[in-house]
Amino acid sequence: MEMMKGLVAYPTGDLKLEEVKVPVLGENPYAPHDVLIEVQYCGICGSDIHRWHADKTGVQSVPRKVVAGHEIVGVVKETGKEVTSVNPGDRVVCEIVTNFCGHCPACREGRYNICNTIPAMEGRAHFTTGGGFAKYTVWPEWQLHKLPDNVSSLEAVLMEPTAGSIHSVITRMGIKAGESVAILGPGARGILLMQICKAIGAGPILMTGLERDVPFRLARAKDLGADYIINAEKEDVRSRIAEITGGIGVDAVLENSGSVEPIKESLDIVRKGGKVLWAGGGIRGGVIAPVDTSKIIVKEIDVKGEISQIPYDWYTAIQFAQTGRVNLHPLVTHVFSLDNWREGFELASTSSEALRVALQP
Ligand SMILES: [Zn+2]
Ligand SMILES: [Zn+2]
Structure with a gap:
């Protein structure tokens, strides 16, 4: 069993950098449409910080211990048996609403982000199979988007918040x-x-x-x-x-x-x-x-109210970034290695000169 470092979120709100298993194709709920991604960058979201902070009054924590991080940019490393939409070497961003029933009233309207039968956190890969604060993550092919050549991987950590x-x-x-x-x-x-x-x-x-x-x-x-x-x-x-x-x-x-x-x-x-x-x-x-x-x-x-995104939001975000209608580059202000995650989190939560801070696993 291959191991890697992962920043793990606990139901207590704690975050710990520890040894976790490298995900294996075929051994996850997305198989045979599963994709192994080598993470290039993963952004630190306000929601990651708040869950980790000392005062957690009323804050909803993760339901199980899981590798955190949902603003993911990476390169496809390996594809599952029936994957047809991406190939090894493709640069991709990850849509975060991955688990939905497909036939409840909300899903029938295309509002998979608020699936009526699956609780919010169970509907997202980064709270179930694990996110991007690790060298590898596994994702269903349907929720991946290839990055246009003129959008850099670093600025693409903001694709998820742009879609949002x-x-x-x-x-x-x-x-x-x-x-x-x-x-x-x-x-x-x-x-x-x-x-x-x-x-x-x-x-x-x-x-x-x-x-x-x-x-x-x-x-x-x-x-x-x-x-x-x-x-x-x-x-x-x-x-x-x-x-x-x-x-x-x-x-x-x-x-x-x-x-x-x-x-x-x-x-x-x-x-x-x-x-x-x-x-x-x-x-x-x-x-x-x-x-x-x-x-x-x-x-x-x-x-x-609003939560996450639907597929339309992702296609539009990528089109806006590709055509320069939104300028993401000036908003990614700092990058830290995964080993220095604590420094990155501290900066993101305290500095008025930080906008988006990204970790590089
Ligand atoms: Zn976020
Ligand atoms: Zn549903």
Whole structure:
């Protein structure tokens, strides 16, 4: 049995770098359509960090010990008996919704990400058979996408969050050209959301952040196309947005902070009849915010959630990256070896100069 180093997530929230088995073709639920991938890079997502952090109040942890990491870029090493869509040597990214029943009401609508019969974490390879914080991972061929030649492997660690952002902006929110959008939270995901709004012709686009975000994250957001930058610690977000929109409010709000105040704020800054997405916090949970329901009722606000992606989001993400409609390169700010994972996680969770940090197994 061949062994490798893997960064293993425990149900307690702990992460440990330990010896794990190299996955073997034929010995997993995807066989004979299984693909062995040699991981080039795997991004550290906010959800990975929150699960590992000291304060885990309300945070949902992995159901079993498993190699973590879901923002995976790699090269096909070996293919299972009946694999036809990829070949050894192909550079690929991994769609994360891999296990779904295919016949429940949600699956019948093509919404495999919220399969009605499989719990969220059981629906994803990185919580079941293992993710990309190891030299090798195994994936079903149907959930692999070949990378275009002009998209580098390093920038492609952001393909999963890009697909997720397309899921938020287009699939869930149906944001249209000309609509005004406020994006709360200027992390890599916030800046991706902004670029996608821009790419489809929405605007003006406003981004909020904290004082610590001003020199780097908000500056980068501005460089990449945000129309207005608001420092929530220096300016009053509600009155600033009222001022920009002539007292009406924005057409759409994308909350991506996972904090309580922006969730409350979202209902005040959206216009009557507008749309709000609450996305910060993601699958980990643990964000409890009091909500004045009358605001939703009286303003007839559409409040939505989002999780992962559907195949459309992935094809669109790859097309946007290939044609330069989104610029991923400036958002991957640091790379660490798997051995130095702790340093990478610390940096990703504390530095205001980090956007996406990737590990290289
Ligand atoms: Zn993620
Ligand atoms: Zn289903």
